[in-house]
Amino acid sequence: xxxxxxxxxxxxxxxxxxxxxxxxxxxxxxxxxxxxxxxxxxxxxxxxxxxxxxxxxxxxxxxxxxxxxxxxxxxxxxxxxxxxxxxxxxxxxxxxxxxxxxxxxxxxxxxxxxxxxxxxxxxxxxxxxxxxxxxxxxxxxxxxxxxxxxxxxxxxxxxxxxxxxxxxxxxxxxxxxxxxxxxxxxxxxxxxxxxxxxxxxxxxxxxxxxxxxxxxxxxxxxxxxxxxxxxxxxxxxxxxxxxxxxxxxxxxxxxxxxxxxxxxxxxxxxxxxxxxxxxxxxxxxxxxxxxxxxxxxxxxxxxxxxxxxxxxxxxxxxxxxxxxxxxxxxxxxxxxxxx
Amino acid sequence: xxxxxxxxxxxxxxxxxxxxxxxxxxxxxxxxxxxxxxxxxxxxxxxxxxxxxxxxxxxxxxxxxxxxxxxxxxxxxxxxxxxxxxxxxxxxxxxxxxxxxxxxxxxxxxxxxxxxxxxxxxxxxxxxxxxxxxxxxxxxxxxxxxxxxxxxxxxxxxxxxxxxxxxxxxxxxxxxxxxxxxxxxxxxxxxxxxxxxxxxxxxxxxxxxxxxxxxxxxxxxxxxxxxxxxxxxxxxxxxxxxxxxxxxxxxxxxxxxxxxxxxx
Numbered sequence: 001x002x003x004x005x006x007x008x009x010x011x012x013x014x015x016x017x018x019x020x021x022x023x024x025x026x027x028x029x030x031x032x033x034x035x036x037x038x039x040x041x042x043x044x045x046x047x048x049x050x051x052x053x054x055x056x057x058x059x060x061x062x063x064x065x066x067x068x069x070x071x072x073x074x075x076x077x078x079x080x081x082x083x084x085x086x087x088x089x090x091x092x093x094x095x096x097x098x099x100x101x102x103x104x105x106x107x108x109x110x111x112x113x114x115x116x117x118x119x120x121x122x123x124x125x126x127x128x129x130x131x132x133x134x135x136x137x138x139x140x141x142x143x144x145x146x147x148x149x150x151x152x153x154x155x156x157x158x159x160x161x162x163x164x165x166x167x168x169x170x171x172x173x174x175x176x177x178x179x180x181x182x183x184x185x186x187x188x189x190x191x192x193x194x195x196x197x198x199x200x201x202x203x204x205x206x207x208x209x210x211x212x213x214x215x216x217x218x219x220x221x222x223x224x225x226x227x228x229x230x231x232x233x234x235x236x237x238x239x240x241x242x243x244x245x246x247x248x249x250x251x252x253x254x255x256x257x258x259x260x261x262x263x264x265x266x267x268x269x270x271x272x273x274x275x276x277x278x279x280x281x282x283x284x285x286x287x288x289x290x291x292x293x294x295x296x297x298x299x300x301x302x303x304x305x306x307x308x309x310x311x312x313x314x315x316x317x318x319x320x321x322x323x324x325x326x327x328x329x330x331x332x333x334x335x336x337x338x339x
Numbered sequence: 340x341x342x343x344x345x346x347x348x349x350x351x352x353x354x355x356x357x358x359x360x361x362x363x364x365x366x367x368x369x370x371x372x373x374x375x376x377x378x379x380x381x382x383x384x385x386x387x388x389x390x391x392x393x394x395x396x397x398x399x400x401x402x403x404x405x406x407x408x409x410x411x412x413x414x415x416x417x418x419x420x421x422x423x424x425x426x427x428x429x430x431x432x433x434x435x436x437x438x439x440x441x442x443x444x445x446x447x448x449x450x451x452x453x454x455x456x457x458x459x460x461x462x463x464x465x466x467x468x469x470x471x472x473x474x475x476x477x478x479x480x481x482x483x484x485x486x487x488x489x490x491x492x493x494x495x496x497x498x499x500x501x502x503x504x505x506x507x508x509x510x511x512x513x514x515x516x517x518x519x520x521x522x523x524x525x526x527x528x529x530x531x532x533x534x535x536x537x538x539x540x541x542x543x544x545x546x547x548x549x550x551x552x553x554x555x556x557x558x559x560x561x562x563x564x565x566x567x568x569x570x571x572x573x574x575x576x577x578x579x580x581x582x583x584x585x586x587x588x589x590x591x592x593x594x595x596x597x598x599x600x601x602x603x
Contacts, residue, residue: 065435069595091437101428106357118346119436
């Protein structure tokens with residue numbers, strides 16, 4: 001059995017809430033950031049760490065990178081414990097933050113990369129070759145000699161990826177890498193991550209709070225909220241979590257005004273909303289329970305009422321909606337995850 | 340380790356020289372101070388000032404200023420590097436690299452220390468060549484004093500860095516040093532002129548022994564003349580070593596526990 005790239009067992013971490021001067025006399029309240037996270041990331045995957053702001057994503061990455069010590073549980077990267085074998089772990093990971101700080105802004109990109117290459121003790125010739133390769137791979141050659149402060153946010157983010165890969169780590173952490181990017185730069189970064197970063201069997205753990213990013217990049221995701229897993233699986237499995245309602249959108253001409261009340265009376269229909277989209281043309285959004293036979297009854301009812309049904313489409317629930325729902329639900333119960 | 344130190348020196352040089360006006364001003368300040376000391380020294384040494392103590396006071400102050408500068412940098416270089424890292428956000432990427440913390444501490448402070456050594460070299464050169472002081476300085480004695488003195492201040496710096504990691508601001512080591520060096524540092528005047536009740540405090544302060552040892556060396560005293568200073572400086576270094584290293588390790592652990600490495 002091969003060693004997973006990342007293995008986390010029951011990891012927990014709390015931070016003390018700062019209470020100003022009162023803290024001198026009474027320690028602040030402990031606020032949990034990670035509450036028993038357990039997950040496994042197989043080698044070679046792009047794995048998404050999804051969650052709303054404050055869910056614990058960055059804390060988890062910092063624990064894995066050895067920048068924060070956990071209170072309990074265990075975590076390992078390629079079989080090496082992140083606490084007791086910290087130096088070995090640091091050699092095998094690269095970390096990219098969405099934050100633009102952390103570079104020497106008055107040095108050029110090339111000078112920054114050379115400096116970090118020497119911190120990883122790369123021989124000069126290897127460092128030079130690696131830097132040239134990364135600059136080419138991430139389309140940064142033209143700005144190599146430009147000072148960091150003059151680069152755009154997108155370029156800085158690519159520069160951060162170049163730094164994260166300078167020692168060719170088998171595991172790369174990306175912490176909200178597109179946080180400060182516009183849609184074009186975001187799309188470009190996704191392409192680079194897919195085509196030129198997650199290659200050669202490298203494992204990428206990407207923390208994000210946007211489902212679209214996870215959908216575009218990730219093989220599998222784990223959704224965390226309040227520091228606990230609430231779902232782990234593929235995006236497809238996440239989409240299948242439609243034990244909830246189905247929405248139909250209909251555009252209707254003519255007919256009477258008493259439809260909504262009549263539709264709501266049909267068994268299985270949960271909600272009806274009506275909006276006007278033109279002269280005597282209305283749009284209906286009808287929410288009904290899954291597996292209900294309400295659709296046929298609804299259509300018959302509308303025809304009987306003299307409605308001219310122009311279109312009827314089933315609305316796919318967006319991943320963002322599923323995400324919001326799961327996050328809200330996680331406040332009530334922790335789901336059994338599909339591994 | 341050598342490549343690591345060279346990488347840090349290169350980084351710090353590039354950063355230092357990128358602030359062009361500050362770079363020029365820094366050089367101008369050194370030249371200006373040298374000119375001022377030369378002029379005052381020449382004027383007082385000529386005998387026309389009528390002050391009998393002038394011949395001994397100028398080299399006393401010159402040695403005090405030059406080496407206080409170096410020893411102070413020895414103390415502040417490490418905590419300032421950490422503070423810079425906290426403010427610029429570069430401390431985290433640094434701690435993500437597989438460099439042990441002690442190597443990072445040493446390497447990140449070398450450039451500042453080299454700068455201060457350069458300033459000392461310039462001050463001493465002017466004093467020897469232009470003013471004619473310390474013609475018979477004992478280099479061996481100077482080195483014997485300089486090494487434990489630098490070590491002692493660097494260890495105080497490590498302790499200071501521990502406070503910077505924990506408290507961010509309000510480091511008591513630097514604050515204490517600033518007050519102590521001003522009151523009884525013996526940079527500008529000997530401890531004999533201090534009130535009797537302060538003198539015991541001066542005796543606890545490493546700068547007192549470091550400066551008196553360096554002054555004796557510059558005056559040509561043999562190593563046997565600085566045995567007391569040597570013994571006390573090495574004793575202080577030996578006492579500080581475990582405290583400073585353990586203190587820093589604890590502070591780093593505390594910062595990692597609190598998740599406060601990049602807070603400032």
